[in-house]
Amino acid sequence: MSHAPQIKIPATYMRGGTSKGVFFRLEDLPAAAQVPGAARDALLLRVIGSPDPYGKQTDGMGGATSSTSKTVILSRSGKPDHDVDYLFGQVSIDKPFVDWSGNCGNLSAAVGSFAIASGLVAADRVPRDGICTVRIWQANIGKTIVAHVPMTDGEVQETGDFELDGVTFPAAEVQVEFMDPADGEGAMFPTGNVVDELDVPGVGTLTVTMINAGIPTIFVNADAIGYTGTELQEAINGDEKALAMFETIRAHGALRMGLISHIEEAAQRQHTPKVAIVAPPADYAASSGKAIAAGDIDLNVRALSMGKLHHAMMGTAAVAIGTAAAIPGTLVNLAAGGGERTAVRFGHPSGTLRVGAEAVQTDDGHWSVTKAVMSRSARVLMEGRVRVPGDFDAA
Known part of the structure; x- marks a missing residue:
């Protein structure tokens, strides 16, 4: 039987709003997964533990719900007046595919925090104390999101007294603005009617x-x-x-x-x-x-x-x-x-x-x-390296 040693990939496991997922910097992914395609999807499926006919994702980082079967890839933005590009992958639990057709609004609250902590936001834009405004390009739908992330002593503030229904413990408030939120290039009401x-x-x-x-x-x-x-x-x-x-x-x-x-x-x-x-x-x-x-x-x-x-x-x-x-x-x-x-x-x-x-x-x-505005919270749950079998790209 062939042996495929595991590879280690830098990753951060984060909660954002009422969701959680595995966050990556694009540059940290294996070369084959740095571009869209089968290799990237195979990697993320293996990270999360899908497809799982048992519906538990026991052999991966997923939590067997749509809210916890999520992945995020971030990179420095090439868009003018933006800090970071944000790509979201919703991983199916029981089927072998990753859906790239939309955004995750809850994890959007964690994107700013991760971008700051990962050095993806220019240092001169990050205050030691106060609010850091992170300009996010949501690559799935081609829209701008602005996250207002609290900073204390030069680090992202994650703890606080903001309570969010659906999240057990209070944390620091992150205000998130979804600019021009009509999805994609089409009309807000695709049929032209409100009903x-x-x-x-x-x-x-x-x-x-x-x-x-x-x-x-x-x-x-x-x-x-x-x-x-x-x-x-x-x-x-x-x-x-x-x-x-x-x-x-x-x-x-x-x-x-x-x-x-x-x-x-x-x-x-x-x-x-x-x-x-x-x-x-x-x-x-x-x-x-x-x-x-x-x-x-x-x-x-x-x-x-x-x-x-x-x-x-x-x-x-x-x-x-x-x-x-x-x-x-x-x-x-x-x-x-x-x-x-x-x-x-x-x-x-x-x-x-x-x-x-x-x-x-x-x-x-x-x-x-x-724009549409709401308050969420975000927190790093674990950071380090996630491991997957090295033959993921052959899946």
């Missing part, structure tokens, strides 16, 4: 809002498919029929949004679009047991990621929520009570989150959003 009728085989005709902001997202009224909008993970993730329904909605929404050309392509594009259900505010108990009062939120939202209900809320989906809430007539805006608003606080399975966005309508009737 559409979507025909879904086996489900029926659903009223939906389909938006490209933060990440392509399909919003559906919860009561239209038999939910209240206050559900926790076990209410959906243990129901195979429900998961199949959501995947059908996602696939047909992706086709209508122009993200795929044929319905079969949805299976190879699991990261985008997202599907979320929305409902007016209502009391519920979060997964931690914390009581969430209807009077403390503007609406309830539950979103699926990589085929499962998310335990909290994806950062990019939060951008989509904030953006849609700011535009009158969307399902998100209507669930929040309608009218004009520049911020919204929504309930999710782990608690609540506030996101701000300002929308303007152009003379030709199209909507644009200059």
Whole structure:
């Protein structure tokens, strides 16, 4: 039997928002993985421990959920007025592919910290104390993110008293701005409408809002498919029929949004679009047991990621929520009570989150959003070297 010695690759394991992943500097990757392609994907799959038919990722760094099966590659930016290029790879748990079609908003909060600590931000831009503004080029979707990272005594400050629902311990607050968050080159509303009728085989005709902001997202009224909008993970993730329904909605929404050309392509594009259900505010108990009062939120939202209900809320989906809430007539805006608003606080399975966005309508009737803003936190969990068998590129 052939023997493939393990190779060591410098890496950092970080939490960002309610996600965590393995961070690399591009220059530290093996030469074959420094460019897009099969070798890079094979490496990241092996690092995370996928594909795993057992669904546990025991032989890798992944945590067997969409929130913890993530990778990030950073390099100094070649873009004017940017510090770092950020490439995100969502690693499938049970299938042999890495999805590069979108961003991770939660890990965006950790990108600035990693970039500073790794020397990817010019020294003259890093204050000894105060806030370091890191200008990030999000390479997956071609957008700018600005992270405001606290500094103390010349080092990134990670500890603090900022609390984030879905994260057990408090940490330092990192404000993240998603500039011009309409995803990619297309229109914010790919059909030109803030609300559409979507025909879904086996489900029926659903009223939906389909938006490209933060990440392509399909919003559906919860009561239209038999939910209240206050559900926790076990209410959906243990129901195979429900998961199949959501995947059908996602696939047909992706086709209508122009993200795929044929319905079969949805299976190879699991990261985008997202599907979320929305409902007016209502009391519920979060997964931690914390009581969430209807009077403390503007609406309830539950979103699926990589085929499962998310335990909290994806950062990019939060951008989509904030953006849609700011535009009158969307399902998100209507669930929040309608009218004009520049911020919204929504309930999710782990608690609540506030996101701000300002929308303007152009003379030709199209909507644009200059930026969406939210606060997250980030922390290094472990740093050193990750090991993988040296024959990864033959996978």
